[in-house]
Amino acid sequence: xxxxxxxxxxxxxxxxxxxxxxxxxxxxxxxxxxxxxxxxxxxxxxxxxxxxxxxxxxxxxxxxxxxxxxxxxxxxxxxxxxxxxxxxxxxxxxxxxxxxxxxxxxxxxxxxxxxxxxxxxxxxxxxxxxxxxxxxxxxxxxxxxxxxxxxxxxxxxxxxxxxxxxxxxxxxxxxxxxxxxxxxxxxxxxxxxxxxxxxxxxxxxxxxxxxxxxxxxxxxxxxxxxxxxxxxxxxxxxxxxxxxxxxxxxxxxxxxxxxxxxxxxxxxxxxxxxxxxxxxxxxxxxxxxxxxxxxxxxxxxxxxxxxxxxxxxxxxxxxxxxxxxxxxxxxxxxxxxxxxxxxxxxxxxxxxxxxxxxxxxxxxxxxxxxxxxxxxxxxxxxxxxxxxxxxxxxxxxxxxxxxxxxxxxxxxxxxxxxxxxxxxxxxxxxxxxxxxxxxxxxxxxxxxxxxxxxxxxxxxxxxxxxxxxxxxxxxxxxxxxxxxxxxxxxxxxxxxxxxxxxxxxxxxxxx
Amino acid sequence: xxxxxxxxxxxxxxxxxxxxxxxxxxxxxxxxxxxxxxxxxxxxxxxxxxxxxxxxxxxxxxxxxxxxxxxxxxxxxxxxxxxxxxxxxxxxxxxxxxxxxxxxxxxxxxxxxxxxxxxxxxxxxxxxxxxxxxxxxxxxxxxxxxxxxxxxxxxxxxxxxxxxxxxxxxxxxxxxxxxxxxxxxxxxxxxxxxxxxxxxxxxxxxxxxxxxxxxxxxxxxxxxxxxxxxxxxxxxxxxxxxxxxxxxxxxxxxxxxxxxxxxxxxxxxxxxxxxxxxxxxxxxxxxxxxxxxxxxxxxxxxxxxxxxxxxx
Numbered sequence: 045x046x047x048x049x050x051x052x053x054x055x056x057x058x059x060x061x062x063x064x065x066x067x068x069x070x071x072x073x074x075x076x077x078x079x080x081x082x083x084x085x086x087x088x089x090x091x092x093x094x095x096x097x098x099x100x101x102x103x104x105x106x107x108x109x110x111x112x113x114x115x116x117x118x119x120x121x122x123x124x125x126x127x128x129x130x131x132x133x134x135x136x137x138x139x140x141x142x143x144x145x146x147x148x149x150x151x152x153x154x155x156x157x158x159x160x161x162x163x164x165x166x167x168x169x170x171x172x173x174x175x176x177x178x179x180x181x182x183x184x185x186x187x188x189x190x191x192x193x194x195x196x197x198x199x200x201x202x203x204x205x206x207x208x209x210x211x212x213x214x215x216x217x218x219x220x221x222x223x224x225x226x227x228x229x230x231x232x233x234x235x236x237x238x239x240x241x242x243x244x245x246x247x248x249x250x251x252x253x254x255x256x257x258x259x260x261x262x263x264x265x266x267x268x269x270x271x272x273x274x275x276x277x278x279x280x281x282x283x284x285x286x287x288x289x290x291x292x293x294x295x296x297x298x299x300x301x302x303x304x305x306x307x308x309x310x311x312x313x314x315x316x317x318x319x320x321x322x323x324x325x326x327x328x329x330x331x332x333x334x335x336x337x338x339x340x341x342x343x344x345x346x347x348x349x350x351x352x353x354x355x356x357x358x359x360x361x362x363x364x365x366x367x368x369x370x371x372x373x374x375x376x377x378x379x380x381x382x383x384x385x386x387x388x389x390x391x392x393x394x395x396x397x398x399x400x401x402x403x404x405x406x407x408x409x410x411x412x413x414x415x416x417x418x419x420x421x422x423x424x425x426x427x428x429x430x431x432x433x434x435x436x437x438x439x440x441x442x443x444x445x446x447x448x449x450x451x452x453x454x455x456x457x458x459x460x461x462x463x464x465x466x467x468x469x470x471x472x473x474x475x476x477x478x479x480x481x482x483x484x485x486x487x488x489x490x491x492x493x494x495x496x497x498x499x500x501x502x503x504x505x506x507x508x509x510x511x512x513x514x515x516x517x518x519x520x521x522x523x524x525x526x527x528x529x530x531x532x533x534x535x536x537x538x539x540x541x542x543x544x545x546x547x548x549x550x551x552x553x554x555x
Numbered sequence: 556x557x558x559x560x561x562x563x564x565x566x567x568x569x570x571x572x573x574x575x576x577x578x579x580x581x582x583x584x585x586x587x588x589x590x591x592x593x594x595x596x597x598x599x600x601x602x603x604x605x606x607x608x609x610x611x612x613x614x615x616x617x618x619x620x621x622x623x624x625x626x627x628x629x630x631x632x633x634x635x636x637x638x639x640x641x642x643x644x645x646x647x648x649x650x651x652x653x654x655x656x657x658x659x660x661x662x663x664x665x666x667x668x669x670x671x672x673x674x675x676x677x678x679x680x681x682x683x684x685x686x687x688x689x690x691x692x693x694x695x696x697x698x699x700x701x702x703x704x705x706x707x708x709x710x711x712x713x714x715x716x717x718x719x720x721x722x723x724x725x726x727x728x729x730x731x732x733x734x735x736x737x738x739x740x741x742x743x744x745x746x747x748x749x750x751x752x753x754x755x756x757x758x759x760x761x762x763x764x765x766x767x768x769x770x771x772x773x774x775x776x777x778x779x780x781x782x783x784x785x786x787x788x789x790x791x792x793x794x795x796x797x798x799x800x801x802x803x804x805x806x807x808x809x810x811x812x813x814x815x816x817x818x819x820x821x822x823x824x825x826x827x828x829x830x831x832x833x834x835x836x837x838x839x840x841x842x843x844x845x846x847x848x849x850x851x852x853x854x855x856x857x858x859x860x861x862x863x864x865x866x867x
Binding site (some may be wrong): 047095115116119120126128132134136137141144145146148149150153154155196225308310314319320355356477 | 688721722726728729732733735736737738739740741742743794834853855857860861865
C-alpha cells in the first residue's frame with residue numbers, strides 16, 4: 045500500500061536546538077500511527093511541520109506520492125487536521141462558530157448558518173453529545189471540548205488527523221471513549237497520528253509505533269503487538285535503567301501541620317472553583333492531590349500560598365490562622381512552594397543562581413547587613429547548594445535561563461528546602477523533566493517526608509501520585525470526590541472513577 | 556436656541572466622530588487598540604482641504620483625504636504587524652507626526668499659518684430631502700446633512716451585519732478573540748488585520764474630510780480630541796456597532812449643547828469641559844454601579860449556593 049503522507053529527511057533547526065534531525069515518517073490510510081517520546085523529543089515540532097505551521101529547513105513532504113510545500117490553509121486543503129492538546133477554541137463563541145471557523149459555508153454573501161448547523165448536529169449526535177450547537181464553548185467540560193476539537197477537523201473532512209497528546213486532560217474513562225472514536229475514524233479510512241508519552245495508551249491505540257528522542261527517530265514503525273512497554277521506554281530514554289524511585293512508606297506520619305477548613309472559592313464570574321474543601325496534612329506525610337486538570341488544583345495551590353484569597357473558610361498552620369496572611373507572612377510561617385511554572389513563577393530566568401537561591405530570604409541576616417547584600421557569604425552559600433543538590437551546568441554568577449529543566453527545578457527545591465519548611469507544596473514537580481531529573485526530584489521530596497515536613501504533591505501524573513503519596517485526595521469540580529488511604533492497593537480504574545466524579549465522596553474500596 | 560436645532564447640530568457633530576469610531580471599532584475587533592485615530596483623522600482633514608484646493612472639486616478633496624489617511628495607516632500597520640512595534644508607541648508617533656506635519660505643510664501649500672479657508676463653493680454640499688419635511692421633529696433633525704453624515708448614520712448597521720453575519724466578520728471576531736485559534740483554523744490573520752486597518756484608514760479619512768469640508772477650512776489641530784472621543788465611544792459601547800452609534804450621538808449632543816449654551820452667556824471655558832465630563836460620567840458611572848450591583852448579587856448567590864450545598 046502507498047503511504048498517504050510521507051515525511052522524508054525533515055530537518056528543523058531552532059536557535060540552539062536541532063528540533064528535528066533528518067526525520068522520516070510514513071502514514072498509511074486507515075491506520076493509527078503512535079508517535080512517542082519524552083518532552084522535547086521533537087514530536088510537536090514535527091507535527092507542526094506536517095500541519096504547515098513551520099516550514100522544514102530541509103527535507104520534503106510527500107502527499108499521495110507528490111512533494112508538497114504548504115501553509116496551514118494548504119494543509120487543510122490537503123485534508124490534514126490538527127487536534128490540539130490545549131484546545132484551539134474560542135471560549136466566547138458557540139460550538140457552531142468554532143467548528144465552521146475558516147470553513148464557513150457562504151450563500152448570498154452571508155454565512156449559511158442553517159446548513160452548517162444541520163451538519164454540526166449530525167456530528168454532535170454521532171459523538172453522543174446532547175448539546176445545542178449554539179452553546180458557548182466556555183460552558184463545556186474538557187471532555188466535551190476534546191470532542192468538539194475532533195468534530196472541527198471532521199467538519200472539513202480531514203483524512204489525516206493529528207492528535208497531540210489528546211488524553212492529557214481526560215479521565216481514564218473519557219480516554220477510553222476517545223479510543224473508540226478513533227476506531228470508528230479508522231473504519232472510514234482516515235489516518236491518525238497519535239502523540240503521547242503514556243506508554244500504555246500507545247500500546248493500546250497504535251497500529252504502528254514510532255519513537256523519537258532528541259529530535260531523531262530512534263525506532264520507526266513497530267507493529268502492534270510486536271513491542272512491550274519496557275521496550276518503548278528504553279527506546280525513549282536510551283538507557284536500560286528506567287526504574288523510578290518509590291515511597292517506601294516505612295514510618296508513620298506525626299501530628300497535623302496544615303489544616304484547611306471548609307474552603308470555598310468563587311472566581312470572577314461567580315463560579316465556585318472550590319467547594320467545602322477540608323483537608324489535613326500531617327508531618328512526615330506526602331498527601332497526593334489528583335484529579336483531571338482544572339478541577340480546583342490551581343485555585344487550591346494559589347490559596348495555600350496566598351496569591352488568592354478564599355471566599356470562605358480558613359487555613360491553619362500549626363493552629364495559627366493564616367487565612368488573611370500575606371505571601372511573605374505565610375513563608376515565614378513555614379510554607380514552601382515549588383511552582384508548576386518554573387520558568388515564570390519559580391525562578392527569575394534573567395537572574396543569577398545566587399539571586400535566585402536567596403530570593404525571598406534576601407533580608408535574612410545571613411545574606412544582608414540591613415542595607416547591602418553580603419555577596420561573599422551568598423556566593424559561599426550558593427557554592428554549597430550547587431554541591432549538595434548536584435546542580436549541573438553552571439558556575440556561580442551565570443544566568444539560570446541557560447540551565448536544563450531538571451537543574452532549574454533543583455535550584456527551586458534547594459531554595460525552598462533550605463528554608464526548612466513545615467509545609468512543602470510541590471505542584472507538578474517533575475513535569476517536562478527527563479528520567480534522571482525526575483528521580484532526583486522524587487528523592488528530594490521523600491527526604492523532606494523523612495525529615496518531618498508535611499508535603500502536598502499536586503500532580504496530573506497518576507503514576508507519580510501513586511508512587512509517592514502516603515494518602516491521596518481526588519478533586520472533582522472543586523471538592524474532594526474520593527480519598528485513597530491505602531495507596532498500594534488502589535487501581536487506576538478506581539481513581540479514574542473518582543476523577544470523573546462518579547461515586548461522589550466515595551471511599552476507597554477495601555481489599 | 557430650540558431643542559430641534561440642538562439635536563440637528565448634534566447629528567452633524569456626531570457624523571465625523573461616528574465615521575472614525577467605526578474605523579477604530581474594526582481595529583479593536585482584530586485586537587489592535589488604535590490610539591492614533593486622532594492622527595489619522597487630522598491627516599484626512601488636512602489632505603481633503605489640500606485636495607479640494609488643487610482640484611477645485613469637493614469630492615476629489617474627500618478622495619484625497621481618504622488616500623492620505625489610508626497611506627498613513629498602511630505605514631502604521633506595517634510597523635505593528637510586520638515589525639511588531641508596540642501599537643501605543645506607534646500611535647503616539649503617528650499623532651505627533653500628524654499634528655506636526657499638518658501644521659508645517661500649511662505654510663508651503665497655502666502660504667498661511669494657523670488656518671486656511673477655502674472658497675465657500677468648495678463646502679461639503681448638504682442634501683435636502685422634501686419627503687422628510689412631512690415628518691415632524693425627526694424629519695427636521697435628520698434633514699439637510701451632508702452625504703457623509705448619512706453614510707455615517709447607516710454605517711453602524713452595515714458593520715453590525717458584516718461582523719455578525721458574514722464570513723469576513725467571523726474571521727475578524729476569531730482573530731480578535733484568539734489569534735492562535737484563528738491561525739490554526741487556516742484564517743489568514745495578517746490579511747484580516749491589514750484589511751481591517753485599511754477600512755479603519757478609509758473611515759478616518761472620511762471623518763476628517765467631513766470635519767474640514769463641512770466648514771471648508773483647515774484649522775491647526777482642528778480634530779480637537781475627536782479621535783479620542785471616538786475611541787471613548789467604542790470602548791464605552793464594548794465595541795458593539797449599534798451601541799457605539801448611541802454613544803457617538805451622545806457625544807455629538809454634548810458638543811452641540813456647548814455651542815448653544817455658550818451663546819446664552821455660560822462660560823465657554825466651563826462648557827468646553829462638558830463633552831469630556833459627560834464622557835467621564837458616562838464611562839465611569841455605569842461601571843461603578845455595575846460593580847456595586849455585581850458585588851451584592853455575587854455575595855447573595857454565593858451564600859445561596861453554599862447554604863444549598865450544606866442542605867443536601
